[in-house]
Amino acid sequence: MHLTFPAPVFDANAQGASDKNFGDLPNWDLSDLYPAADAPEVQRDLDWVHTACATFAADYEGKLADLDGAGMYECITRNERISQVAGRLGSFAGLLYYQNTTDGERVKFFSDVQDKLTTSTAPLVFFSLEVNRIPDETIETMLGHADLARYRPIFERMRKMRPYQLSDELERYEHDMSIVGASAWNKLFDETVADLSFTVNGEDMGLEAIATLLSEQDRDTREAAAREIARVLGLNIKIFTRVHNTLAKMGDVEDKWRGMPTPQTGRHLSNDVEPEVVEALRNSVVAAYPKLSHRYYELKRGWLGLDKLQVWDRNAPLPMEEKRTIHWDEARKTVMDAYAGFDPKMAAIAEPFFDKGWIDAGVKPGKAPGAFAHPTVTDAHPYVMLNYLGKQRDVMTLAHELGHGVHQVLAAEQGEMLSSTPLTLAETASVFGEMLTFQKLLADAKTDAERKILLAGKVEDMINTVVRQIAFYDFECKLHEARKSGELTSADINALWMSVQGESLGPAFEFMDGYETFWSYVPHFVHSPFYVYAYAFGDGLVNALYAAYQEQPEGFQDKYFDMLKAGGSLHHSELLKPFGLDASDPKFWDKGLSMISGMIDQLEAME
Incomplete structure (x- = not known):
């Protein structure tokens, strides 16, 4: 993030x-x-x-x-x-x-x-x-x-x-x-989330720690974590409902005074992206739900031997996957080797993050959940925040946030006003860093089982980045539209949330009581309304970029670094032109989505 x-x-x-x-x-x-x-x-x-x-x-x-x-x-x-x-x-x-x-x-x-x-x-x-x-x-x-x-x-x-x-x-x-105004409600949200306390198997923990239990091998542990999250969110749902009602109404009032045609207009303007480009992305992803998430989760249902998947099975490891804690040094080496394999310059830019105190990695009481890379200012350097718990996904998060960091370092030469990229492009280097790390791990895999685990993990990450974030975007659009007609109850917002979950995840799932409140802890809805489509934009863009890299690797690195150095000085159409790509073309998004579909094809072929 x-x-x-x-x-x-x-x-x-x-x-x-x-x-x-x-x-x-x-x-x-x-x-x-x-x-x-x-x-x-x-x-x-x-x-x-x-x-x-x-x-x-x-x-x-x-x-x-x-x-x-x-x-x-x-x-x-x-x-x-x-x-x-x-x-x-x-x-x-x-x-x-x-x-x-x-x-x-x-x-x-x-x-x-x-x-x-x-x-x-x-x-x-x-x-x-x-x-x-x-x-x-x-x-x-x-x-x-x-x-x-x-x-x-x-x-x-x-x-x-x-x-x-x-x-x-x-x-x-x-x-x-x-x-x-909004910043005060943001702080109320942050402090409420940071104060949440969960208890699983007699152990007290915060949101970050309990969320990681949802990817544990033991199904009973995953279920206990999901039900405890639902219980605690339910106890606090009035605060979260008030925060969302207030912010959505504030946005509506401002949009009315400014004459903005839709609640999303301000985000599109700040992202320097045309509404029709976002609409093409959204429509391509929704149309692809059956061949992406629906198809993959049906495969996963079979792997887990279940009649139906529950929400606590969404990020479950595969049955043959070994439970392993990944040491910080190994995580660092994995990511740095992947970066160096693409270009030694990329690894050299990332090195100081580890050695000069530019990363805060540990899970600590009161620390904000999640992860981010913050560019600070152009005469200093970025800082990366993680909540590292030794999982494979934490390694990918490190690769993701370091990608942001590399981007921010390279763009700093543009100066304060031109270094910052729109959110749609801000995810490019981060998702590309993840892709490099994944491809390195896949190339090093020694058995079909390892390859299957890695492919499944990557597909899940891409579904979370593309399908889940577009479902989040649809939820936000529905929430802001519904708020125009009056105050929303918790039940109203819960219903909007559930209306997008079944559609996006597919028929392999059923949903436990309490899952309807899981919208309440997503920070993007509070801090950056409609931010979430930027993740899908970035993933689709990177998939197309990586395909271009595979098709014509000669000279790609120089063009890629030039794109990152440009920061916010060029429109997405100009940045993508050297690669022969055009985000305004719906086929562009289909090309990116086909990479995910192709990985699911590989998984089906392994059956």
């Missing part, structure tokens, strides 16, 4: 967590951002941002249309520097918070930094609004300036928002209210 504004630790040089099964798991060293939360550098930069924003507004508000190209270039670079310093502060505070979301000091520090940055940057709200009032011909004249020309994508994206921007006063009001 790629986070845009995360998290840190008050002891910025804490020692790595150690586990007798996993080895020495690294902790973040956040001193590359700031020495500590109470370091004078933090206050220095907060003061600098406050002054810089006020000075910027005094120098430019009401005057942008009168600038020439050189003047606009100076304006942009000053704005970019403010973003860099503010981003460093926000990243540090966020990374501390996500490392322990239940620590009161970290919670306060994160909230205080967000509050101060929101207040300080309020004077900048005028900038995009005023740019969008400048006539097109004036902007074109400015962009004739050689240094400013590279920022053309920034102006183009801003101007796509022209039809939807509010008055200056309302935009300022929304900016000032943001800290008690």
